[in-house]
Amino acid sequence: MLLDAPSVTQPIPEKPGSIRRIAHLDMDAFYASVELLRYPQLKGLPVVIGGARRREDMYQERLMALDPTRDWRNTPPSDIPLEIFPRLSTYVGRGVITTATYAARQFGIGSAMGLMKASQLCPDAVLLPVDFDEYRKYSRLFKEVIMEIAPVMEDRGVDEVYIDFTETAGGQRQGGRVLARLIQKCIFDATQLTCSIGVAPNKLLAKMASEINKPNGICILYEKDIQTQIWPLPCRKINGIGPKTDERLKALGINLIGELANYDPQLLIAYFGQNYGRWLNRAAHGLDDAQVVTYSEPVSLSRETTFERDLSARHDKERLGEVFTKLCVQVASDLQRKGYLGKTVGIKLKYDNFKTVTRDQTLDMAIGDAKLIRQYAGQLLKRVDLNKRIRLLGVRMGSLVRVDSSNGPVGSDGSEGSKGLLQGVKSSAIEKIESHNQSNQGGMNQELF
Secondary structure: OOOOOOOEEEEOOOOOOOOOEEEEEEOHHHHHHHHHHHHHHHOOOOOOEEEEEEEOOOOOOHHHHHHHOOEEEEEEHOOHHHHOOOOOOOHOOEEEEEEEEEEHHOOOOOOOHHHHHHHHOOOOEEEEEHHHHHHHHHHHHHHHHHHHHHHOOOOOOOOEEEEOOOOOOOOHHHHHHHHHHHOOOOOOOOHOEEEEEEOOOHHHHHHHHHOOOOOOOOEEOOOOHHHHHOOOEEHHOOOOOOHHHHHHHOOOOEEHHHHOOOOHHHHHHHHHHHHHHHHHHHHHHHOOOOOOOOEEOOEEEEEEEEEEEEEEEOOHHHOOOOOOOHHHHHHHHHHHHEEEEEEEEEEEEEEOHHHEEEEEEEEEEEEOOOHHHHHHHHHHHHHHOOOEEEEEEEEEEEEEEEHHOOOOOOOOOOOOHHHHHHHHHHHHHHHHHHHHHOOOOHHOOOOOO
């Protein structure tokens, strides 16, 4: 998982007479839409993505039960009968929704909602597992299309980007609508996926604009439109106002962006502090000076997993150990793939009472080897309460440095250089780690998982 980081910005000089036009592009129900390409028979139905990860053979048992005489092994996904797909009503567990189709959203279902809660809202919704490899593939595809047309692009995640239209051909025509239409068409031609685009004087307004005409819509905003199109919206529509701030604003009688814009700025500063209070006032007036960032360094890389049931460090020690080791190997693999080492090792636990604890330590050297990550992360377990049942477990590497700029990174033997270190994280890593744990090297406590 990549976190926000200090960035290298590239301000684009404006030609005489041009006005700043920034676009925010958001793919429509991205994960669900990718799944509908695979399963077109589900179009128009309420579909929810979440829970377990996809397996190639996950429907074979159901298909064989439907017709044991038929050879289902090479059946295209588009030919799988509707009755084979599991429904939300059959789900039992603690998974959450990654995304849902617009048909499912009409029932009040949304991202990050628990699947059990969603099953009460729409029990007949189809439940599909997540397939991050497929989503990343389509993410790369649509971004490549954009870069061919408008190269000043800021990557904001798997399904959204900012684009500077200001100096791009067609970026000024009809306020950016001409260029937005072209990008929409080219993305659809390449992927069969739709997106929504908002074009405005800055990133703050562009992000709000991209939500106005979803799905497959375009919204063009000018400064003169703020009072008519932005001020009637709830404050939560401003990127940067979360649920807690929204509740505090409502306690002040501020529900809409227009009400926030007309509130006494000095009182906002008194309630929210100098910086945030001033930002709230500026944001409500549609003011934002942030540049489109074309490159950024990650602050950290992490992996975590939520268990289907709460686990005990005493009774589920073996299972926790396997998961903990796997997380360390995955983080090491992420570091290798992206070309980084890390100096700060961290762990994250969420208990059955939903309390979250984190622990970390910063090393003298940058590492990226799975064995070393497992060793130092394991030592951090001594600093948390393992008597409580565990709901979530995570491993993080921070204080990242690029391999080509690292001075003498240390590998698994304490002396390897960058090349040897990055080559060390291979399929044998798990075996090496388990052997390391059994011999209790590096002061690992055998009472810890």
